[in-house]
Amino acid sequence: MAGQSGSHAVTVERQRLRFAAGHFATFADELEPIHGHNYDVFVEVVGPLTDESWVIDFSLLKRLTREVCESLDHKFLLQMESRALTISDDDTHYVIQYRDDHPYRLPKHDVAALPIDNSTAERLSQYIAGRLTESLEVSGPPGLARLRVGVEEMPGQAAWFETDL
Numbered sequence: 001m002a003g004q005s006g007s008h009a010v011t012v013e014r015q016r017l018r019f020a021a022g023h024f025a026t027f028a029d030e031l032e033p034i035h036g037h038n039y040d041v042f043v044e045v046v047g048p049l050t051d052e053s054w055v056i057d058f059s060l061l062k063r064l065t066r067e068v069c070e071s072l073d074h075k076f077l078l079q080m081e082s083r084a085l086t087i088s089d090d091d092t093h094y095v096i097q098y099r100d101d102h103p104y105r106l107p108k109h110d111v112a113a114l115p116i117d118n119s120t121a122e123r124l125s126q127y128i129a130g131r132l133t134e135s136l137e138v139s140g141p142p143g144l145a146r147l148r149v150g151v152e153e154m155p156g157q158a159a160w161f162e163t164d165l
């Protein structure tokens with residue numbers, strides 16, 4: 001096996017790598033009504049094998065992914081960089097305005113304020129990939145090559161983001 005060309009990847013998915021969250025996304029001319037999903041998360045890491053023929057310890061990769069999932073679980077996912085919403089806040093609440101609609105007023109402790117422009121599965125997968133890139137840099141093995149993150153917002157409907165590590 002040694003010396004054979006090719007690359008190795010490991011994946012972790014579903015089980016406890018999921019979160020239940022509320023959101024509304026905006027589209028061209030529309031703000032979705034508030035609703036929720038049971039999001040399932042898929043993570044693939046590509047990298048060289050260690051001397052003992054690992055890419056990365058599965059339990060470490062699951063723990064790092066679970067930490068991100070737990071920070072989103074039972075929250076409202078708010079796209080803080082939205083171009084369609086006007087978001088203000090006080091000590092305790094976010095106030096979210098879409099056009100002339102009545103504003104939403106959400107307690108901050110129920111909100112995951114995310115640096116994304118829309119709470120689509122595409123952006124959520126990118127956000128999770130960013131968090132994992134940071135944590136893998138700190139606690140992952142050296143030399144990892146690529147990371148792919150999938151977010152499935154309902155069975156059979158997922159978005160993926162892929163990045164170099």
Ligand SMILES: [Zn+2]
Nearest residue numbers: 023035036037
């Ligand atoms: Zn949705």
